[in-house]
Amino acid sequence: MKTRRLGPFEVSAIGLGCMNLSHAYGEPPSEEQSQRVLLTALDLGVTLIDTAALYGFGANETLVGRVLKPHRNKIVLCSKGGMAGVEFPDGMKRVIDGRPQTLRRNCEDSLRRLQTDCIDLYYLHRWDKSVPIEDSVGALADLVAAGKIRSIGLSEVSASTLRRAHAVHPIAAVQSEYSLWTRNPEIAVLKACQELGVGFVAFSPLGRAFLADGLPDVGALTPKDIRRGMPRFTPEHYSANLQLLPAYRNVAQRAQCTPAQLALAWVLAQGDHIIALPGTTQIAHLQEDMAAADVQVSEGLLREAASLIHSGTVHGSRYNPASQVEVDTEEF
Ligand SMILES: NC(=O)c1ccc[n+]([C@@H]2O[C@H](COP(=O)([O-])OP(=O)(O)OC[C@H]3O[C@@H](n4cnc5c(N)ncnc54)[C@H](OP(=O)(O)O)[C@@H]3O)[C@@H](O)[C@H]2O)c1
DSSP: OOEEEETTEEEESBOEEOGGGTSSSSSOOOHHHHHHHHHHHHHTTOOEEEOOSTGGGGHHHHHHHHHHGGGGGGSEEEEEESEEEEEETTEEEEEEOOOHHHHHHHHHHHHHHHTOSOEEEEEESSOOTTSOHHHHHHHHHHHHHTTSEEEEEEESOOHHHHHHHHHHSOOOEEEEEOBTTBOGGGTTHHHHHHHHTOEEEEESTTGGGGGGTOOSOGGGOOTTOGGGGSGGGSHHHHHHHHTTHHHHHHHHHHTTSOHHHHHHHHHHTTOTTEEEEOBOSOHHHHHHHHHGGGOOOOHHHHHHHHHHSSTTTOOSOSSOHHHHTTOOOOOO
16 A cells, blocks of 8 residues: 655555444444454555544444554554534534533543554544634644644644644644545645645545445435435435436546546545545445555546536535534635
8 A cells, every 4th residue: 555644644545434334324334344344454554544532422433442452553543522422411412612621531532442542643523613723722732742642633624724723733634525526625725734734634535425336326325324414415416416427437447447446546646645535334345445546547537537526517515504614614
């Protein structure tokens, strides 16, 4: 597996996002299957492992900690706080809270679940706009000084918020959605990362399965699947989006790779400071996705793919209004 620089680390150009082993896209896989996915990823050369306090309300960190503890020194372990499950009388709810005392508590909880004494890269999962970014990053800087985390990341932030944060403490990485069908980072944040020497981790590079030819029927999504609440996946928008795929498949065919590999190769071609972060519950998909690091696609075919699928051709926004107000990114 090819490697790239991410802040102070050298990591596999494609990392493994662990979210959907516990959360997000319907029923999660069994413990055995999740374990197989994590261990196979290591065999394939993956060294960047991404989880969060939010995923499965802690269950994902517990899984990652249990399975990867014997391999801790082979991986760059990334987690996130500032958006986590909180117990209410009517059950657990997701809460964005970037206050310093909450971040300290989130981090302690994550360290315990991950069975480690230091998290390599710890992200502020969402900027809590009721707390100055300087205060949240200041709290993370204290965690670096205390040896609890090695470096700081931010997720779904604008270029100006990144600059404010970077002035408080060097930021190692920004993690935001980026793919052929979600181009928002191209407005400003990719360039700001490059300028500041910050790595960029592209999450959902397969468009949550759309670009991987993996979701023919949105009507079949289970009630728990978070894509049900995303405008692009509503039946009227999705059927229009499906019309984009035949020509895209044809480009992949000419590039002698799969649609998923073309999507990942395109993300990696957008800059040496970019790491792709797909997620999967299936070994065959994992093998296909990780092999994309070695796929060579000509500039002409990458341009062709980009001219077919972009913000002007995709139907529906990526988030619904309630999720949209929670992010701080520049949006098309
Ligand atoms: N910072 C944030 O706010 C944030 C938000 C979302 C995600 N993330 C991170 O990014 C990671 C990846 O996100 P994601 O899961 O949305 O990414 P994604 O890779 O764009 O989408 C995953 C979906 O694609 C399918 N898939 C993967 N490879 C495939 C292949 N080769 N062929 C067909 N289908 C394929 C998966 O299904 P199968 O399981 O069937 O393969 C799954 O439904 C997460 O795990 C998490 O770590 C971060």
